[in-house]
Amino acid sequence: MQTLLRTPLYDRHVALGARMVPFAGWEMPVQYEGVIPEHRAVRTDAGVFDVSHMGELEVEGPRATELLQSLLSNDLDRIEPGHAQYTLLTNERGGIVDDLIAYKLDRFRYLLIVNASNRETDFRWLKERELAGTEVSDRSDEYALLAVQGPRAIERLGLPDAKPFTFAEAAIDGVEVMVNRTGYTGEDGGELLSMAEDGARLWDAVLARGIVPCGLGARDTLRLEVCYPLHGNDITPETDAISAGLGWVCALDKEFIGVEELRRVQEAGPEWKLAAFVMSEKAIPRHGMPIEGGGEVTSGTHSPMLDAGIGLGYVRADAALPDTEITIDVRGRPRRARIVRKPIYKREEN
Amino acid sequence: MAAGESYPEGLKYHSEHDWARIEGDEAALGITWFAQDALGELVHYEPPEPGAAISAGSTYGEVESVKAVSDLIAPLSGEVLEVNAKVVDAPETVNEDPYGDGWLIKIRLSDPSEVDGLLDAEAYTRFVAEQ
Numbered sequence: 001m002q003t004l005l006r007t008p009l010y011d012r013h014v015a016l017g018a019r020m021v022p023f024a025g026w027e028m029p030v031q032y033e034g035v036i037p038e039h040r041a042v043r044t045d046a047g048v049f050d051v052s053h054m055g056e057l058e059v060e061g062p063r064a065t066e067l068l069q070s071l072l073s074n075d076l077d078r079i080e081p082g083h084a085q086y087t088l089l090t091n092e093r094g095g096i097v098d099d100l101i102a103y104k105l106d107r108f109r110y111l112l113i114v115n116a117s118n119r120e121t122d123f124r125w126l127k128e129r130e131l132a133g134t135e136v137s138d139r140s141d142e143y144a145l146l147a148v149q150g151p152r153a154i155e156r157l158g159l160p161d162a163k164p165f166t167f168a169e170a171a172i173d174g175v176e177v178m179v180n181r182t183g184y185t186g187e188d189g190g191e192l193l194s195m196a197e198d199g200a201r202l203w204d205a206v207l208a209r210g211i212v213p214c215g216l217g218a219r220d221t222l223r224l225e226v227c228y229p230l231h232g233n234d235i236t237p238e239t240d241a242i243s244a245g246l247g248w249v250c251a252l253d254k255e256f257i258g259v260e261e262l263r264r265v266q267e268a269g270p271e272w273k274l275a276a277f278v279m280s281e282k283a284i285p286r287h288g289m290p291i292e293g294g295g296e297v298t299s300g301t302h303s304p305m306l307d308a309g310i311g312l313g314y315v316r317a318d319a320a321l322p323d324t325e326i327t328i329d330v331r332g333r334p335r336r337a338r339i340v341r342k343p344i345y346k347r348e349e350n
Numbered sequence: 351m352a353a354g355e356s357y358p359e360g361l362k363y364h365s366e367h368d369w370a371r372i373e374g375d376e377a378a379l380g381i382t383w384f385a386q387d388a389l390g391e392l393v394h395y396e397p398p399e400p401g402a403a404i405s406a407g408s409t410y411g412e413v414e415s416v417k418a419v420s421d422l423i424a425p426l427s428g429e430v431l432e433v434n435a436k437v438v439d440a441p442e443t444v445n446e447d448p449y450g451d452g453w454l455i456k457i458r459l460s461d462p463s464e465v466d467g468l469l470d471a472e473a474y475t476r477f478v479a480e481q
Contacts, residue, residue, distance in 0.1 A: 035416040217416060217417050282394060286419070
């Protein structure tokens with residue numbers, strides 16, 4: 001039996017009465033009070049997620065940019081130090097090894113925050129391709145990471161306004177953190193990176209500001225409402241970025257692993273597309289359910305904001321247009337759904 | 351608001367965490383506090399059709415929370431007389447009142463002797479404590 005890893009906040013979760021579940025080799029909180037109230041807290045105010053299980057890889061050296069430009073799909077020359085970028089690690093077939101955020105610490109140094117389940121794969125991928133003049137290191141165990149998300153997150157943390165995909169140093173009740181203006185919920189907020197030994201103190205400081213503890217259950221419903229893909233479900237080493245609708249993070253005018261295949265798919269038009277849908281009937285789509293006419297559901301859940309079943313799935317390109325009706329096989333029962341424009345949920349602008 | 355843990359006297363229980371309230375040759379069926387707590391807030395109820403035959407120990411429908419799907423196991427055999435439309439519309443009723451407004455179906459018993467094979471509140475409470 002494999003032992004599950006624990007984040008520096010494990011004891012805090014247990015003390016709060018969280019339901020702990022195995023996730024990507026970690027013992028993580030799936031919910032505290034409940035998925036739906038936690039989801040609503042993030043949409044209306046602010047919630048905090050322990051995401052210390054995610055990996056932090058550092059790439060440094062005079063040729064760090066050159067190495068990453070050859071491995072990542074997005075163009076790092078488009079960002080300055082202090083800025084971050086959503087990007088993909090791609091394979092020769094144009095498939096997605098992982099999706100991640102690259103933080104440009106300075107000209108010669110990058111921090112990559114990667115999915116927990118891919119930390120070792122990504123590290124090996126980078127390490128095997130290291131150039132003379134670059135050094136790749138796995139720093140994951142040194143850090144705690146808290147995602148504080150919601151329309152009031154920044155205000156409750158007492159942080160200054162900043163643009164999305166920027167980062168800065170700050171102190172929260174005396175704990176030194178890197179505040180990244182990034183997240184996985186579609187809401188304003190940040191991700192706070194601290195040293196692992198300060199993690200519990202930071203967590204306490206965040207909760208003391210009236211921010212609601214949230215588990216992986218709400219993290220999944222929140223990201224799916226805004227159609228952020230989950231690696232391993234919606235995007236995998238077998239699916240390409242163009243079909244997944246991630247062409248906007250692929251700089252096809254530069255050279256990186258798999259770019260020829262991605263150019264070919266872009267040119268020919270993808271055969272399959274990752275589409276978002278909302279159930280027209282009462283039913284909850286789940287990962288792996290077949291879609292009539294080909295394709296399958298890659299992520300599905302109940303949307304607390306729409307009070308309906310929602311999901312993402314690959315369908316033939318001609319069936320991926322908004323308002324197309326599709327039928328999903330829900331454990332033997334055909335249930336109707338409608339393709340919608342992404343994101344599925346969007347805050348009403350005032 | 352979710353209800354507090356309880357296993358009322360007077361109901362019969364099945365080890366798959368279902369309860370039955372027997373009235374003559376009819377019974378109302380539902381899931382126990384333990385079952386709804388394990389699932390979390392319910393967001394979908396897939397009921398059987400009225401008139402359908404259900405048999406003890408077999409699946410007669412499904413309930414789902416955000417994260418999980420659970421088969422409903424019939425504690426007793428019979429014919430479905432009525433489905434609780436309130437739970438179809440508002441599945442969280444089961445979390446709020448699992449033994450009252452959160453009942454799932456009413457059936458006419460086809461074999462009333464099956465009742466003898468179910469647990470009483472005391473036996474079920476002991477069973478749950480061992481889970």
